Amino acid sequence: MPPAPRILIAGDDAIITRLVSGMLQKKGYAIAGTAATGGEALQKAAGLVPDLVVLDADIGGGMDGVDAAHYLFQLFHVPVVFLAGLSDEAKLGRLKLAYPYGIVFKPVTAAAITTAVDCAVHAHADRAPFLGNPPFPEPRKMLDNTSEAILLLDRRGRIIFLNTFATWFADIAPREAVMRPWRDVMMFVSEPGGEELPDPVAEVIQRQSATIFDTGTALVTKTGKRRRVTATIRPIRDSRERFLAVLIALREDVKKVYM
Numbered sequence: 729m730p731p732a733p734r735i736l737i738a739g740d741d742a743i744i745t746r747l748v749s750g751m752l753q754k755k756g757y758a759i760a761g762t763a764a765t766g767g768e769a770l771q772k773a774a775g776l777v778p779d780l781v782v783l784d785a786d787i788g789g790g791m792d793g794v795d796a797a798h799y800l801f802q803l804f805h806v807p808v809v810f811l812a813g814l815s816d817e818a819k820l821g822r823l824k825l826a827y828p829y830g831i832v833f834k835p836v837t838a839a840a841i842t843t844a845v846d847c848a849v850h851a852h853a854d855r856a857p858f859l860g861n862p863p864f865p866e867p868r869k870m871l872d873n874t875s876e877a878i879l880l881l882d883r884r885g886r887i888i889f890l891n892t893f894a895t896w897f898a899d900i901a902p903r904e905a906v907m908r909p910w911r912d913v914m915m916f917v918s919e920p921g922g923e924e925l926p927d928p929v930a931e932v933i934q935r936q937s938a939t940i941f942d943t944g945t946a947l948v949t950k951t952g953k954r955r956r957v958t959a960t961i962r963p964i965r966d967s968r969e970r971f972l973a974v975l976i977a978l979r980e981d982v983k984k985v986y987m
Contacts, residue, residue: 737752738762771902777868807829808828870891880976
């Protein structure tokens with residue numbers, strides 16, 4: 729007998745989260761976890777690798793529900809079913825931009841949510857072989873990478889995801905980093921002079937090509953930690969070759985470390 733599909737539920741209303749969790753568990757689904765913000769949903773999706781995310785379109789925390797769903801699917805190929813209200817026509821019009829596998833309107837009923845999840849899991853199983861590889865085909869390995877710090881930024885240069893090593897590298901917890909401009913968290917400076925380097929993220933977004941710092945570069949965090957690094961900053965594109973995010977990949981240059 730195959731294992732029960734694992735569902736991540738993302739929403740900032742604890743009552744709705746518990747209600748939906750109970751409805752799905754009664755139908756045999758396993759609840760992989762819950763998240764209260766879009767950024768937390770991305771972090772947990774990378775670690776838990778759920779079969780599907782049930783995402784409240786009105787989720788708070790700075791990351792729009794449509795953007796969170798788009799990142800979940802395009803970065804990790806995790807399908808999304810939205811929970812949505814009927815009153816916000818503008819929001820409803822935008823939901824389709826995230827290519828959800830279904831929309832369930834609130835107040836949620838057991839029949840509606842379980843039917844939508846059943847159909848979404850089945851549809852994704854049929855569609856997955858034709859999607860190609862996502863930018864991160866093994867998100868858990870990327871999350872647990874201990875040799876390379878990885879941060880993902882949106883088109884405005886705000887952090888939308890960082891792996892575990894990056895939290896140590898930048899000396900900041902994910903909940904404090906997500907949706908902050910990356911230059912509020914760290915900066916690149918030249919070695920040995922210490923002058924701040926021009927913003928490489930803005931250049932990558934404008935030119936849509938990679939930038940590499942391989943010599944004479946140090947990273948300085950807002951807490952004052954400084955370490956010599958090699959860095960690759962490059963654009964990530966979605967399945968239609970449209971700009972999706974900026975990736976910053978950092979490796980420590982062990983020849984010289986500053987603390």
